[in-house]
Amino acid sequence: MSMNRREFMQILAAAAASGFALNSRAALSAGNAASFYELPPFGNVSLLHITDCHAQLLPIYFREPNVNIGLGHSMNRPPHLVGEKLLKYFGIKPGTPEAYAFTYLDFDNAARTYGKVGGFAHLATLIKKIRASRPGSLLLDGGDTWQGSATALWTKGQDMVDAGKLLGVDVMTGHWEFTLGADRVKHVVDNDFKGKIDFVAQNIKTSDFGDPVFPSYVMKQINGIPVAIIGQAFPYTPIANPRYMTPDWTFGIQDDNMQLVVNEARAKGAQVVVLLSHNGMDVDLKMATRVTGIDAILGGHTHDGVPVPSIVKNAGGQTLVSNAGSNGKFLGVIDFDVRGGKVMDIKYKLLPVFANLIEPDAEMSSLISKVRAPYEAKLAEKLAITEGTLYRRGNFNGTFDQLILDALMEVKGADAAFSPGFRWGTSLLPGEAITMEHVMDQTAITYPYTTLTEMTGTTIKAIMEDVCDNLFNADPYMQQGGDMVRVGGISYTCDLRQTIGKRINNMMLNGKALDPNKKYKVAGWAPVGEGATGEPIWDVVSGYLRDKKTITPRKLNLPKLIGVENNAGIA
């Protein structure tokens, strides 16, 4: 179905020749595949950045959202731009490989034309190429690396630990890593990573004495210039994920301490200070207004592929804030021109990783084959054929989430269902077989239990209000960076002009208003409380798929939104 590199080049060349919308660089690359990734070196300090790959070792499809709403100060600003509005804002031409990488536009056709994205073997080749032109450069990994695939779950992240080391990661921070448990993370950091990868997090402390669990930062010499890389783990890990995974650690944003760490790094001679962050872009943008002395924030968590970083002014000068997408789809490259102890200029480029344009690295390919070998047969099982596109990303729902909700409601005999607003999970094109691997891509977590709970209408509303506030609270520091809980069976309106308790209205089930006092059977999965049990979600979904054999295009249960006029975060 997808074309090889030569065919891809021919299409680009043909399109360029016939005057179709292709920008000059893409047209150039048609003549020379390698030139698409020609990035002239700049300055004397370079960092490469990957984040939120969610354990996707092989190239995948990943559809960007058509709903990514920003409100108040965040409205119509990066990263809250989708589709044509994103293209226009950043000056990207429609119908180009870049438009395919950064937006959902014409996704099925573009995916067939330009093929899959990411893959560690392809990433490895690209990283080697970029590093060859930038001596002394470092590779930073923003985390969410050891979770998101079957093999990562089944090997307790070992496949990704080994892949990260082979990729040449120098510094890392984390989020989903912690859902493997504090002991597992410490074991990897103290053994596998020892002397090779620095795991940094200024905001993780022991809950008894407030002692640091990991170093706050690491000082590296790049071409004779001291560069401090500070780590910021996802601040709300013990809230968004089970607290029992890291019972003795406390997280939080801690920007007072961040300022102390920056000051210390500067006092020790750092000429460049970079924050490797898993805050999410909105939190990073706010932090950049409050903490001074950071030259650049290389951010992740919210999975925003932002082609041009934001520049935030603050009392100490300015801070560049970037976000490098997800699923191995992008490689961020930042070059600093440092002279006289100061950063004089910065260049940033977010390179889409088109698997068809890059030869896979042999050594990484071999590692990937080796780690997958014991599981290949299980992963390859074809469960059903999908007639529609399946994807997850979007503030309120995705077709794969709808499929999970449909499966939960039918299998559990529930009136309604909740599915978490995770932002990871790969996409499928119409006509593709849904394999066990695809199901695991959406569900591979260490707390996969499904539940069936009796809830009153009042409780259902309270849960939806709570999660909605985690997404749309006016203060980014009160947001958690996930999407809205996906809701099956209940229609509702969501008034984004309101505050918590008043956003979710007109809740209806089977054409009748939800009774606040009546109990309803609600199915769900991924409970964060300790002691939960229940059939794993992947068994529920795979059983449902085997039974159906053909999955018709899903009808998304989406709320009617109020207060989104002229919002560039909605298509």
Place this chain on the structure above:
Amino acid sequence: MNQLRRAFLKNAGSVGAVAAAIATGLLNPVTVFAAAWNSLAFTTKDLPGALKNAGYDGAAESSDIMIKAPDIAENGAVVPVAATSNIPGTTSMAIFIDKNPAPMIADFQFMNGAEPYIATRVKMAKTSLVRVAVKAGGKNYIASREVKVTIGGCGG
């Protein structure tokens, strides 16, 4: 260093640690227990009433009271709250949580020259303002900070 401290404290035992604190004069058991227990203030159900009954009514908003608390509580049952008063002549500091069934949490008295810094853990059932009130030089001051309590889950 930290591992050493941890081991030391483990060996010393909690009784020893508290004894050491008393020996330094930071905690004066006679004074602490001699102070009358203001049960009225601690059981008042509304914030204005609790402030009044604890003697903190009419407090002026102050930016010299620094409150350290999480933006979102990791566990509503034990929310760490710390505060420092930079107001000269601070003699007491108290913590109030608007939305708690009984808003008054604690009242700390400072001996002559003691640094007005407090740190404790509080229980919160829902999102609320956390207030720290201060008595200094015969006047009352107050500052607040919101702490969100959420059901959790569903993070990116």
